[in-house]
Amino acid sequence: MIRSKLFCSAVVIGVFVTGSFVAKAQAPQVRFAAGQQGSQNYGVNAALAQALKTSGSINATVQAFGGPTSYLPLANSGELDVAAVVMPDLGDAVRGTGPFTGNALKNLRLVAALFPSPVGLMVRKDSGIASIKDLKGKRVSWGLTAQASLLPYVEGALANGGLTKKDVKLVPVASVVNGVDDVVAGRVDATLFALRGGKVVEADSATGGIRWLPFDTSAEAVRRMQVVAPEAYLVQITPADKIVGAPEPISTMAYDYVLVTGPKTSDAAITAIAKTLREKGADIAKTNKVLGNMTAESVARSYRQIPHHPAAKTALNIKAN
DSSP: OHHHHHHHHHHHHHHHHHHHHHHHHTSOEEEEEESSTTSHHHHHHHHHHHHHHHHHOOEEEEEEOSOHHHHHHHHHHTSSOEEEEEHHHHHHHHHTOGGGTTOOOTTOEEEEEEEEEEEEEEEEGGGOOOSGGGGTTSEEEEEOTTOGGGHHHHHHHHHHTTOOGGGSEEEEESSHHHHHHHHHHTSOSBEEEETTOTHHHHHHHHHTOEEEOOOOOSHHHHHHHHHHSTTOEEEEEOGGGOOTTOOSOEEEEEEEEEEEEOSSSOHHHHHHHHHHHHHHHHHHHHHOGGGOOOOTTGGGOOOSSSOBOHHHHHHTTOOOO
16 A cells, blocks of 8 residues: 555656656757847847746857858758847848848748837038938948948938939948948038947037937838838837937837748747747836837837748737738
8 A cells, every 4th residue: 555655656756757857848949149249239139048038938049150141041041040130131131132142041031020220310410401301412421331231221211301322422431330430520411320329429429419310201201211121110209218319309210120030940939939029028128228129019010021930920910921
């Protein structure tokens, strides 16, 4: 009788222990690809991986690379599972443009949008330039040899104001940071830059004040912008956002940080990630400033030319994409 009870207890304990190991073994495991350590991209990927571990019980590791031209092909082939990347880079990768010319990565699929990155056209406050239309005949930073994926966004910003690159004087710069330096030095009149970029305060102080040009919110102006930059959209900036150079409400351009995957990541892992972002993204963003402002609505944003992974589409409750 005692032996029988001991045997039954052992079976129960064995089942419990085995079940615990199975539960751990079944926790989704994903490998993140990221830019080099110390970069903004690495910070976003590392923060997201840690948030998914904490909030979604997902075993995530992060591997650093030189940049999206290095790691997106690995995600496309399935050698790595997921990567957070800015939409300009993803758009080039999927369409085979910019640095991915002749090498379109057709296997990449969206897991979720993460958060918007507002960008705009910076001018000096004393320039007399008050609108994008006023840039006609003015000097605009161009080339961006180190960030070629952003060129459509410069062109899209001009298009919003009814201009083309032929209507302005194009001044070659290596990067958007160099563009800000040239605004400060008086070598260009306007440059594309992130509204929350670290150089903004520096430029504002050095010039006696900078200004962000407002974007036209009319349907036709937005259409012109999106013909050139399909994934761009407009966001409203208010004084409550405390953006240097935007003391009054304006609309400006934005593109998203997004999470993408390749052809070999399991449906279970994609479902777990997408569901965690949908249900807990807002709480994650509140506790981690690196991850911006995620909401259930923002993570489910869809794009005409870039499809979602089927499992993510279901988990995010996206009806069309």
